[in-house]
Amino acid sequence: MKPTRGVVLLYEDLCDHWLRWCREGNLTSLGVHKIALPGQGSVDALLEALEKPNGRRIIDKLEEAGVDVEYELHxxxxxxxxxxxxxxxxxxxxxxxxxxxxxxxxxxxxxxxxxxxxxxxxxxxxxxxxxxxxxxxxxxxxxxxxxxxxxxxxxxxxxxxxxxxxxxxxxxxxxxxxxxxxxxxxxxxxxxxxxxxxxxxxxxxxxAPMDRDHARPLTDPADQRGPAYCRLLEDLLTVFSAETTHVLEYWLDNALYSGYKMPPVKVPFYADICDADTEFYSSLGIPHIKTFASYICEEYHTLHGEPPIVEYGMILEKYLGL
Ligand SMILES: [Zn+2]
Structure with a gap:
């Protein structure tokens, strides 16, 4: 099965830059997400937006370019x-x-x-x-x-x-x-x-190890939460097949780093942590990895220039292959 090297971002983040970023980062998959607190009707809001004129324009172009567009929704x-x-x-x-x-x-x-x-x-x-x-x-x-x-x-x-x-x-x-x-x-x-x-x-x-320490590798033995997540994943792989398992990480989750408030901050991407984590996941035989990349959008590009998508894509390629 071919590996997945992907990102998950908010529907609102979709812009023409993503066509280029997916290509330059050799990404195979883009997940569309909505921030969804219960009671806010977020799925209905997404479905309405998709049905508007041009509501699927970027999605259609990504699919034409061979990127798997998937929806990741609460x-x-x-x-x-x-x-x-x-x-x-x-x-x-x-x-x-x-x-x-x-x-x-x-x-x-x-x-x-x-x-x-x-x-x-x-x-x-x-x-x-x-x-x-x-x-x-x-x-x-x-x-x-x-x-x-x-x-x-x-x-x-x-x-x-x-x-x-x-x-x-x-x-x-x-x-x-x-x-x-x-x-x-x-x-x-x-x-x-x-x-x-x-x-x-x-x-x-x-x-999706959201409660991890995002500033050190998951396997850091000096940490509590990371190694607990590693053990949980290893245990879960006694129930599920590694070949079909997906990891959803937070390395580029800029909504998180921006405190869920626009404008976006410059994303604090720790390439060494992403590298160590990807090495760990791939050592378990997991071939499908995405990271949240929310708030990386048109406004991000205007404020901060190019996000580290190519660097991210190269780390995934190194361990998962093309
Ligand atoms: Zn019950």
Whole structure:
């Protein structure tokens, strides 16, 4: 399978520069993301923007140039519309205080909820009409956002199990649209542990170590969080195949470094850390690596000139090959 050398940025960041940056950095994949706090309707906002005249102009050009454009979205509140709460509250989660709420996510012990999520994933795939067979449709962007209802507690579902049940439902939905579709299980937020439930055959691992120390390598033995993430990844690879695993890193996540406020700062890219991390990931047999590259956009270029995309691409090429 050919390796993935990619970036994930915000829909708003797309500009003509990205056509050149993908080419110059030899990038194979560009993920389109939205910052998505639960309750803000971010998926609807993206879908509306895509349907406007020229809403897909850059995306179409990237695809014509051979770049896989994929959508990487926190989408549970879109897959399971919140207004269903009045009709069927059992589809929604019970929070840690024992209160059933539609604030985010779902109850994964509810067959009706999983069915709705599957149908939603089918509809979303149909609207997005991406060419790539890989789907990155995630739980809402929230922590401590699992279900603690009686059924989920009796089944001892941890955060990873709840993520797997949801990913399996999403995978069934996208497969109904595209028989070759695969779907991501995101090891992030509440899912930083091992699942006891098996992923469906078309579910792959996506590993996103957001809470790491971004200023030193993941493998730095003097750190606590990095090595804990390394152990988690090694454990997850006893459940998932390394060949289909994706890493989603933060080396160029300039929204993070800009405090989620425009204008963007100059991205603090640590090439040595990116190199050491990529060496570690590739040593585990992982061939698919992307980094967030949010807030690297037209305005970034005006303020700071060329971002370090070529340098990043060369590091990935060094370990993953062309
Ligand atoms: Zn539950």
């Amino acid at each position: 989408a549970l509140e879109w897959l399971l519309p919140r207004d269903l709460f009045a009709k069927n509250p059992a589809m929604f989660r019970v929070n840690a205080d024992g209160v059933r709420t539609s604030d985010c996510n779902l109850c994964p012990s509810s067959p009706e909820a999983l069915e709705r999520v599957s149908e939603g994933a089918y509809k979303l795939a149909k609207i997005l009409r991406q060419k790539s067979h890989r789907y990155f449709v995630w739980l809402d962007d929230a922590a401590k956002a699992g279900c603690s209802c009686e059924k989920c507690r009796a089944a001892k579902l941890n955060g990873a199990d709840q993520g797997i049940l949801t990913a399996n439902a999403i995978a069934a939905g996208v497969k109904a649209y595209d028989s070759q579709a695969t779907a991501a299980y995101l090891a992030y937020a509440d899912a930083k542990c091992l699942p006891n439930i098996a992923p469906a055959e078309n579910v792959f691992l996506e590993f």
